[in-house]
Amino acid sequence: MSFLHFLILLPFLACIFIPFIYKKLNIHLGWIVVFVPLFIFINYLLFIPSISKGNYHAFSMPWIPSLGINFDIYMDGLALLFGLIISGVGTLVVVYSIFYMDKNREALHNFYIYLLLFMGAMLGLVSSDHVLVLYTLWELTSVSSFLLIAYWYERKKSRAGALKAMIITVFGGLAMLAGLIILSIIADTYSIREMIANVGIIKESSLFIPALILILIGAFTKSAQFPFSIWLPDAMEAPTPVSAYLHSATMVKAGIYLVARMTPIFGGSATWFWLVSGIGLVTLMYGSFRAVRQTDLKALLAFSTISQLGLIMSLLGVGSAALYYTNGEAQTFYAFALFAALFHLFNHATFKGALFMVVGIIDHETGTRDIRRLGGLMAIMPATFTIALIGSLAMAGLPPFNGFLSKEMFFTGMLRATEVNMFSLEWLTSIFPVVAWVASVFTFIYCFILLVKPFLGELNQSRLPKEKVHEAPIGMLIPPIILGLLVVFVFFFPNLIGKYLLNPALYATLSAEVPAFEIIAWHGFGTELWMTIGVIVFGLLLFFSIKRWTIIFRVFPDQLSINSLYMSGLENMEKKSVSLTDRYMTGNIRHYLLYIFIVTFSVLIIALVGFDGISFDFSTNSYITIYDIGIVIAMVAAAFTTLLTTNRITAIVSLGAVGYIMVMLFVIFRAPDLALTQMVVETATTALFLLCFYHLPKLGKRIEKMKFKLTNLIVSILVGVTVTIMTLVATGHRLFTPINEFFENAYELAGAKNIVNAILVDFRGFDTMLEIAVLFIAGIGVYTLIKLRPKGDDSQ
Amino acid sequence: MEYLILILAGILFATAIYNILQKQLLRIIIGTVLLSHGAHLVILTMGKLKRGQPPILDDSVTSYTDPLPQALILTSIVISFGITSLLLVLSYRAANENKTDNMDEMRGESNE
Numbered sequence: 001m002s003f004l005h006f007l008i009l010l011p012f013l014a015c016i017f018i019p020f021i022y023k024k025l026n027i028h029l030g031w032i033v034v035f036v037p038l039f040i041f042i043n044y045l046l047f048i049p050s051i052s053k054g055n056y057h058a059f060s061m062p063w064i065p066s067l068g069i070n071f072d073i074y075m076d077g078l079a080l081l082f083g084l085i086i087s088g089v090g091t092l093v094v095v096y097s098i099f100y101m102d103k104n105r106e107a108l109h110n111f112y113i114y115l116l117l118f119m120g121a122m123l124g125l126v127s128s129d130h131v132l133v134l135y136t137l138w139e140l141t142s143v144s145s146f147l148l149i150a151y152w153y154e155r156k157k158s159r160a161g162a163l164k165a166m167i168i169t170v171f172g173g174l175a176m177l178a179g180l181i182i183l184s185i186i187a188d189t190y191s192i193r194e195m196i197a198n199v200g201i202i203k204e205s206s207l208f209i210p211a212l213i214l215i216l217i218g219a220f221t222k223s224a225q226f227p228f229s230i231w232l233p234d235a236m237e238a239p240t241p242v243s244a245y246l247h248s249a250t251m252v253k254a255g256i257y258l259v260a261r262m263t264p265i266f267g268g269s270a271t272w273f274w275l276v277s278g279i280g281l282v283t284l285m286y287g288s289f290r291a292v293r294q295t296d297l298k299a300l301l302a303f304s305t306i307s308q309l310g311l312i313m314s315l316l317g318v319g320s321a322a323l324y325y326t327n328g329e330a331q332t333f334y335a336f337a338l339f340a341a342l343f344h345l346f347n348h349a350t351f352k353g354a355l356f357m358v359v360g361i362i363d364h365e366t367g368t369r370d371i372r373r374l375g376g377l378m379a380i381m382p383a384t385f386t387i388a389l390i391g392s393l394a395m396a397g398l399p400p401f402n403g404f405l406s407k408e409m410f411f412t413g414m415l416r417a418t419e420v421n422m423f424s425l426e427w428l429t430s431i432f433p434v435v436a437w438v439a440s441v442f443t444f445i446y447c448f449i450l451l452v453k454p455f456l457g458e459l460n461q462s463r464l465p466k467e468k469v470h471e472a473p474i475g476m477l478i479p480p481i482i483l484g485l486l487v488v489f490v491f492f493f494p495n496l497i498g499k500y501l502l503n504p505a506l507y508a509t510l511s512a513e514v515p516a517f518e519i520i521a522w523h524g525f526g527t528e529l530w531m532t533i534g535v536i537v538f539g540l541l542l543f544f545s546i547k548r549w550t551i552i553f554r555v556f557p558d559q560l561s562i563n564s565l566y567m568s569g570l571e572n573m574e575k576k577s578v579s580l581t582d583r584y585m586t587g588n589i590r591h592y593l594l595y596i597f598i599v600t601f602s603v604l605i606i607a608l609v610g611f612d613g614i615s616f617d618f619s620t621n622s623y624i625t626i627y628d629i630g631i632v633i634a635m636v637a638a639a640f641t642t643l644l645t646t647n648r649i650t651a652i653v654s655l656g657a658v659g660y661i662m663v664m665l666f667v668i669f670r671a672p673d674l675a676l677t678q679m680v681v682e683t684a685t686t687a688l689f690l691l692c693f694y695h696l697p698k699l700g701k702r703i704e705k706m707k708f709k710l711t712n713l714i715v716s717i718l719v720g721v722t723v724t725i726m727t728l729v730a731t732g733h734r735l736f737t738p739i740n741e742f743f744e745n746a747y748e749l750a751g752a753k754n755i756v757n758a759i760l761v762d763f764r765g766f767d768t769m770l771e772i773a774v775l776f777i778a779g780i781g782v783y784t785l786i787k788l789r790p791k792g793d794d795s796q
Numbered sequence: 797m798e799y800l801i802l803i804l805a806g807i808l809f810a811t812a813i814y815n816i817l818q819k820q821l822l823r824i825i826i827g828t829v830l831l832s833h834g835a836h837l838v839i840l841t842m843g844k845l846k847r848g849q850p851p852i853l854d855d856s857v858t859s860y861t862d863p864l865p866q867a868l869i870l871t872s873i874v875i876s877f878g879i880t881s882l883l884l885v886l887s888y889r890a891a892n893e894n895k896t897d898n899m900d901e902m903r904g905e906s907n908e
Binding site for chain 2: 033288419589590616618628635642643658671672674719720738743747752753754755756759760767774782785
């Protein structure tokens with residue numbers, strides 16, 4: 001166990017102690033918890049110097065060594081970038097939650113345990129080299145996210161949102177597990193690094209495409225890509241710190257991380273390029289389009305997160321073309337898109353975290369998040385407004401904020417995508433920049449809605465649930481202020497994070513040598529700048545005419561939304577499975593018996609016919625006498641009488657007749673002991689039958705004809721014929737000589753002249769002992785059934 | 797002889813199954829008894845029929861019938877007797893408690 005292992009396991013360790021200290025604390029629990037992410041963050045910062053030089057750190061810790069499963073950690077640029085975001089935003093979120101979550105009214109120990117579980121899982125996820133460990137932690141993030149969304153479990157909407165998020169992300173997680181297993185079978189290793197080293201073998205495998213698609217399903221569900229994005233808006237029922245942390249900065253980027261991590265393995269193939277960039281662009285368009293319509297601030301932010309994740313995803317897709325080329329120049333050309341993706345990933349974590357915190361402040365201070373009720377908060381909450389201004393303008397992609405830089409780089413990446421000419425369907429790439437531009441216009445509009453609706457205009461106090469609205473406490477403002485400052489700082493000094501974080505991360509994503517990129521804030525009047533200016537002009541025009549064109553949303557009815565498709569699908573699945581089960585599970589024992597007989601004996605017949613098993617050999621058969629035929633006919637007659645009679649007494653007596661004819665058969669076949677036992681047993685059984693019959697007074701008098709059912713007849717004939725054929729085949733084929741000659745030693749070995757009795761009590765005495773036990777148990781059962789009655793029941 | 801007995805066993809099986817698929821409890825038990833008769837016949841036939849004398853050691857006899865199937869059937873007869881008696885008492889009790897011996901009417905609650 002290395003120090004890095006300790007850092008990753010630290011949140012889990014802290015979870016253990018929280019319940020013990022929680023009750024004894026007088027201060028807010030968050031003040032203790034905050035040291036965990038802070039400690040991790042500081043130690044992660046210490047990794048920067050060595051990672052930025054191109055080094056990496058690998059540690060191993062045995063978990064299940066016999067299966068080759070070890071907690072292997074691989075710390076490179078990508079893992080460090082994610083680790084810093086997770087621990088850094090984590091620290092700020094914990095500080096924010098200290099002021100957001102009420103100490104007296106909330107179950108804080110639950111909250112922080114879930115949060116720390118999530119943090120540890122996420123940290124381990126991004127630095128795990130072992131795919132199965134990665135999967136384990138992946139599911140742990142799903143579970144802890146489920147717990148966090150349903151934190152206010154007494155609310156119905158929280159539970160519904162949590163359930164939906166769970167179903168969708170676990171579905172994706174399981175698909176991903178299948179993909180990872182396929183991948184590790186192809187590459188014959190669980191280690192991602194070794195897979196990258198053996199990428200040639202993987203690319204030639206016929207299972208390459210299935211593994212690719214399954215892993216992408218995992219990444220797309222987690223990162224809320226189209227059409228799996230529906231869980232994210234419903235996850236907004238979680239407390240705002242959770243939304244800020246999980247559903248904007250960290251968990252939803254796990255899918256992005258997976259795609260980036262798998263790029264060296266799958267990148268360069270046409271399927272990967274089209275799926276990742278295509279789905280990314282569709283998500284970008286869908287998210288930004290839907291966000292404009294939202295009236296709840298958090299729902300707006302959820303859709304904007306979906307759209308921004310789509311943006312990053314599409315850049316990762318375009319950037320994967322870099323792996324198609326081996327020469328430096330073309331590779332660098334597309335690697336720039338990957339670089340832009342990583343840059344925007346970082347930027348998004350900063351401004352989206354800040355925006356969620358702002359929305360949380362508004363919610364906390366006014367009591368509502370509905371933009372139709374809010375307005376004119378600028379004068380009351382100047383600090384909050386400033387942060388919202390920074391965050392939303394960064395998200396819209398305006399200078400002087402970091403979003404401007406990454407959006408320009410996004411346009412560059414999309415423009416370069418049009419020059420992709422190595423995959424089929426090249427003409428499709430020409431619409432990439434158009435989609436990107438239109439989506440950016442919508443992004444601009446919803447960013448302005450976010451900024452203008454709550455803060456400008458007039459404040460209507462009567463519409464607000466809370467009495468007196470005022471600025472948030474300073475502690476609540478500090479985390480978003482830090483994030484806001486970072487947004488501005490990155491704009492002015494982008495190369496600081498570019499050099500120390502993004503270039504090492506790019507190197508890890510590409511696993512190939514490319515020259516380090518410089519981020520230039522001002523690169524002249526290029527196409528990208530004109531596109532941005534176009535976005536601003538059209539965005540403002542559309543924003544001010546918003547009332548006129550929102551009619552187009554009515555063209556798409558709600559019933560056709562993915563959400564209602566999902567809901568009705570879920571409902572129908574339940575209904576259909578219930579009706580299916582009701583159809584075959586009738587509760588009628590006859591039906592179950594029919595299923596059993598039909599299946600068993602049809603399978604036997606099919607197997608016999610299918611393997612050419614039917615061959616008879618009557619050569620060794622013994623002779624038949626006229627007595628034998630008479631006895632057999634008598635037995636058949638007796639057996640049929642049990643069926644054909646309407647009188648039960650007749651049925652019982654003919655059953656007795658069958659038994660006594662059995663005795664005669666035993667006599668003919670030289671089995672004296674059997675004949676004796678059968679006679680006694682048959683007598684006793686018949687007596688019991690009659691006794692039973694006699695003691696059913698009401699039922700005894702009733703004479704009832706059996707109803708004829710053709711199915712019953714067919715099934716009975718099927719069973720009888722199968723038994724006869726099977727045994728006839730079996731009796732004609734004797735594979736080994738019987739061991740009956742051994743038992744002729746009965747006198748020497750056991751001192752008995754009756755061989756059957758010697759077998760029963762000497763050679764195979766165990767059978768007899770247990771058979772006695774069976775009789776004993778049956779006797780107790782009979783006694784119990786007759787004697788024991790429920791209390792108060794005196795009937796006999 | 798063997799095929800005659802096996803056809804007989806098949807007929808016993810068929811009548812047994814037809815009885816078991818009925819609704820009256822008593823018929824079902826009659827079916828199980830017939831079924832065990834059929835099974836005993838099959839076991840006996842598998843050991844070949846009518847080869848030699850009863851399996852009682854005697855110096856004058858050179859060939860005995862196979863004693864092992866007989867021992868197995870003996871065990872089986874006793875066990876099926878135990879089961880049959882238990883089933884009979886169980887059906888007696890069930891019919892008394894439920895005031896019916898019709899299997900269709902002996903159902904649990906619909907939401908069970």
